[in-house]
Amino acid sequence: MNKFIYLASQSPRRGQLLEQLGVAHQLLLPDLDEDSEALEAVQPNEAPAAYVERVTQLKFDAALLRLKRRGMPMAPILCSDTTVALGRTIFGKPEDDSDARRMLTELSGRTHRVLTAVVLGTARRREPALSVSRVTFASLTAAQIGRYVGSGEPMGKAGAYAVQGRAAAFISHLSGSYSGVMGLPMFETAALLRSFGIHSSVCKKIY
Numbered sequence: 001m002n003k004f005i006y007l008a009s010q011s012p013r014r015g016q017l018l019e020q021l022g023v024a025h026q027l028l029l030p031d032l033d034e035d036s037e038a039l040e041a042v043q044p045n046e047a048p049a050a051y052v053e054r055v056t057q058l059k060f061d062a063a064l065l066r067l068k069r070r071g072m073p074m075a076p077i078l079c080s081d082t083t084v085a086l087g088r089t090i091f092g093k094p095e096d097d098s099d100a101r102r103m104l105t106e107l108s109g110r111t112h113r114v115l116t117a118v119v120l121g122t123a124r125r126r127e128p129a130l131s132v133s134r135v136t137f138a139s140l141t142a143a144q145i146g147r148y149v150g151s152g153e154p155m156g157k158a159g160a161y162a163v164q165g166r167a168a169a170f171i172s173h174l175s176g177s178y179s180g181v182m183g184l185p186m187f188e189t190a191a192l193l194r195s196f197g198i199h200s201s202v203c204k205k206i207y
Helices: 012-020 036-040 048-070 097-107 142-150 166-170 178-182 186-195
Strands: 005-007 025-027 077-086 089-091 111-121 126-137 171-175
Touching (some): 005 012, 036 048, 048 111, 048 126, 077 097, 097 142, 111 178, 126 178, 126 186
Parallel strands (some): 005 077
Antiparallel strands (some): 077 089, 126 171
């Protein structure tokens, strides 16, 4: 039975959600010379679900190579990626404040999808899962968007917002997985963990 897993993510939110499940984990972060952002490039005419699943698989491949290169003990690796989609248009992380304002303006008063793909696996076996939620934003004024962008919260977030942050005041309806919108769907992740013989226990994090 596996005693811990590796979490290959720089997102503190994913670490917090994994701790909620009571699963011991160790961070497996990229080396300084790894271009993690390049893995998130969108291919022409790529559908949102195909995009987020492909990126998550690429992140898993990179994490597996990282584990082998460092000579670390073998254990299952958990990777995840989240994207926001309005129709077939993919909203990644904003490049700057102007890009964040553009995204939020387009999402204002509309319903969009949040897709989070998860992969848990080893060199010999990997299991994927996909969570799709629908989020409706109230109509936002330019002043509201400006204040939110000014807070700095949108940067580094798919779709330029964090559901667990100040943007919660913009959301009139959410259908699906709240934790999935945060970045790690708890239900799907717990099922993947069980399939590898990993069950929730006393919360423990390995440093």
